[in-house]
Amino acid sequence: MRFTNTMDRPAYRWPRGVRIALWFLLIALACIPFTDLEISSLDPWIDLSRLLRGFMAPQLMQPSLVIEALLATLAFAFAGVGLAVVCGFVLALAFNNPVMRGFCALLRSIHELFWALIFLQFFGLHPLTGLLAIAVPYAGVFARMFAEILDQVPKQPEQTLPADTGYLSALLYTRLPLAWPHLVSYTSYRLECGIRSSAILGFVGLPTLGYYLESSFSQGYYPEVAALLILFYLLVASKKLWLRRWTFPVFIVGSPFFMGEGMPIIWGNVWRFFSQDIVPAPLRGSDASWQSLIDWFTHILIDQALPGVWNTLILSQVALAVTGLFALSLFPLISRHCFSPAGRLPGHLFLVIARSTPEYLLAYILLQLLGPSMLPAVIALAIHNGALIGYLTGRHSNEIQLRHDAPRRRLDRYCYELLPRTYPAFLSFMLYRWEVIMRETAILGVLGIQTIGFFVDSAIQEIRFDVALLLILIAAMMNIFVDLIARRVQRSFIG
Amino acid sequence: MSALAIHSGPLGYDGQTVLQPVSLDIQAGEQLILLGKSGCGKSTLLNHIYTENRKECALIPQGLGLVDRLSVFHNIYMGRLSHYGLLHNLRNLVMPAAARVDEILPLLERLGLSDKCFATVADLSGGQRQRVAVARALYQGASVLLADEPVSALDGPEADRVMSLLNQHFNTAVITLHDVERALRYGQRIIAIQHGEVVLDEPAKRLSVNTLNAFY
Amino acid sequence: MFRVLVRGLLLMLLTGAVNAAPVFVFTAIPDQDETQLKQRFQKVADYLQETLQTEVRFVPVKSYAATITAFRNNQVQLAWFGGLSGVKARELVPGSIALAQGIEDPEFKSFFIANSATGLSAAEHLPASVRDLTFTFGSKGSTSGRLMPEYYLREQFGESPDDLFSRVGYSGNHSRTIALVESGAYQLGALNYKVWEAAVADGKVDTSKVQVIWETPSYPDYQWTLRGDMDAIYGEGFSERVQQALLNMTDPELLSSFPRSGFIPASNDDFEPVRVVAKQVGLLD
Secondary structure, rough: OOOOHHHHHHOOOOHHHHHHHHEEEHHHHHHHHHHHOOOOOOOOOHHHHHHHHHHOOOOOOOHHHHHHHHHHHHHHHHHHHHHHHHHHHHHHHHOOOOHEEEHHHHHHHHOOHHHHHHHHHHHOHHHHHHHHHHHHHHHHOOOOOHHHHHHOOOOOHHHHHOOOOOOHHHHHHHHHHHHHHHHHHHHHHHHHHHHHHHHHHHOOOOOOOOHHHHHHHHOOOHHHHHHHHHHHHHHHHHHHHHOOHHHHHHHHHHHHHHHOOOOOOOHHHHHHHHHHHHHHHHHHHOOOOHHHHHHHHHHHHHHHHHHHHHHHHHHHHHHHHHHHHHHHHHHHHHHOOOOHHHHHHHHHHHHHHHOOOOOOHHHHHHHHHOOOOHHHHHHHHHHHHHHHHHHHHHHHHHHOOOOOOOOOOOHHHHHHHHHHHHHHHEEEEEEEHHHHHHHHHHHHHHHHOHHHHHEEEEEHOOHHHHHHHHHHHHHHHHHHHHHHHHHHHHHHOOO | EEEEEOOOOEEOOEEEEOOOOOEEEEOOOOEEEEEEOOOHHHHHHHHHHHHHHHHHHHEOOEEEEEEEEOOOOHHHHHHHHHOOOHHHHHHHHHHOOHHHHHHHHHHHHHOHHHOOOOOOEEHHOHHHHHHOOOOEEEEEEEOOOEOOOOOOOEEEEHHHHHHHHHHOOOOOOEEEEOOHHHHHHOEEEEEEEEEOEEEEEEEEHOOOOOHOOOOO | OOOHHHOOOOOOOOHHHHHOOOEEEEEEEOOOOOOHHHHHHHHHHHHHHHHHOOOOOOOOOOOHHHHHHHHHHHOOEEEHHHHHHHHHHHHHHOEEEEEEEEEEHHEEEEEEEEEEEHHHOOOOOOOOOOOOOOEOOOOOOOHHHHHHHHHHHHHHOOOHHHHHOEEEEEEEEEHHHHHHHHHOOOEEEEHHHHHHHHHHHHHOOOOEEEEEEEEEOOOOOEEEEOOOHHHHHHHHHHHHHHHHHOOOOOOOOHHHHOOOOEEEEEEEEHHHHHHHHHHHHOOOO
């Protein structure tokens, strides 16, 4: 007998995780008509081939300058991350306090380049600018991660301590040693991010690699660009060789000596910045009124904040979707269930290069090659973040044990075995990355793409720090908001 | 005089009751043994007693509560963290104070761990770890011992040595065990728990191995 | 670890403080290729050091705004500004004075350039057919690459560049503007006429791919600006000595790197027209 009544056939419903991803994909598709994805360069291949030829014959500019820049890049990364670890740890201890939590969220929702632009206004090109630009947002990141790590530590050792044990004693003897390996491995990962951030700070004038990269690139000296990039990759790839338990303190102590001398700090400038520069313009004169403040605010909101926020939103949603697709298609390249060890080598190489190139730098390069539109930004964000998530997902897939009679055909194996098993991890990486992509999208505006960073940069170029700060805060709110949504989605997915 | 008075409501976690309300008076000098199948609520009761009376109690939880990355010395020293100021604790963490080492070495000797003073806990065997937790309780100097299966990982003679050490050291104790003979040997009062309820509360001398085996 | 870090920080702050010895520092707006700027201003630094008998240092910066900020923060005392950046800087630092300008600067102008593929050629006015093309300024804070071109565009078409063109970008500096229009990344651009002429003379431009299609009327532009409190720090008459040193710059090699044929005295009032225009365009409050 055949069932002909469809009512009896159980309806198939996609799993929740798939539905979440489809929503994101739909949103991205809806954004595409508003996204400017044109290749406006008449002949992108000319510049691209010149860049590739540069890689064939890299050429070092003055070696002494480059070595100085390399050392400065490391110095800012180490000192910045070192300071952030200490501050972040202290903040992590107070993380239960909602005010503290909000404060940390604010610190990390402002991109390090924005922090650098802020500090530049009153410290100028002093090492402190670069140091704090890394330390401040990283402290916020560390606070959250450290608090989570300390929270997940087994509770029993602390519970068995005598009743009146002091808070710090208990921390030092139980939670800290219990959490130590996780704290160390997270710090080490962050250090790698710190090196990337530090390199990027050169774009605003600090004496790190980015400084020379920007110069060489904007002048079209591709062999020099290639040499600098290769050096940067070697630096990141060889981290395991030079970063040891005992070298870390050496680097920290040594770092202040390699940050360049910059210009002297004049503390009066700091006071002026806070007491005048960031006060909204209509409040500065003697004829301040609520009306003028409201006019000022609505003017900025309509002309700058709204278009900036809108562009940031659509661009980051498109970039997020492309990142996901990219990661899902990349991770089999390094999965032991798909390729032999030798076959995985090219995949590993590609992923290492792609994830150690900061998206800001990638976007900068692609903007030169493809011309100004949102396309370079989408590609840059997708390559960097997709490679990172692809790497994490691939690593996760390698921990899976497949049954012996697992499907032979790679595509079957991918669809029926690997994808379903790695998908939850993939989705949480993506949700975590969402906020990062949004923050990066905002900052790419500094390169000329009309996200909110573009308007921040304009305000700074016009010496209107009140406007710049307001826009930076709006960008920060946006990131905090996305972070909240991401966590909610994550919880609904797990729960 | 009663050392601990326990009057609990229903106990449990995640909204599930594991143990019905319990009323107990434990006299000073009384060695009380809790018996029952695993999952019957012994540990729940022990933990309840501990949270209500932290000040007087030293605890040996089932999971031992050791910090794996620290040395045996430091784990034992933790029993007296509250005795000393932060600075002393800090200094002792970085560079163990000779006076503290001298206090702890005899304990280690009695527990057969004298060669392990500065060994990392992570490198020890299960039985050695259990003895470290015992040493921590001994070092703490509290008046009451609360111990959850303190000798489960030790062999017979070793287990007896540790039990009598605990017996001498703490004159008031609440200890969970699953070995009935050992319970009769070291307990003055025995409480059995079954299906989340106290079903027996008698002095040890009135009980025999056979009566107690009924609860397993 | 804590202590190590604190020590490092202290050291850094100390070195910052020691640096406060009055080295005379100057900077310049990064309006062109950096290598050229560095060569140019290192020569100027050497010349000034010799002439003024005090230690002189040139500090390069990455943006127009950074030049103004460094000047305002008293981290540099002298700067080679464009018209707009100079006006802003002097407004922010009361007492500062425009000392000298190039002989060409009172009659400066901007060139509008177009990629050959647009088919546009030189004319008396910008043709109406520029509408909906893509267009790049130089730096956001440039006079000849942003302010004046925008002013004349608004004057001629009665609308903002964003409404007029299909895409408006900011290349960053004049050399980049040439490169971007030449490569076709943008169809049109506007820039400093001196940079264009020098690039053409040096053979750096493929004039078959990019040509000048319009030149603006003239306006005042670049100048050297000095902070007002210099005499108190470096001794009576220091400001005049700096001015004299700049005006006496006659070495053709030095001058050609700017490129200017010589320097003449300037005053703050010379740049009033720039201020008025900047207010109209909305780049000044």
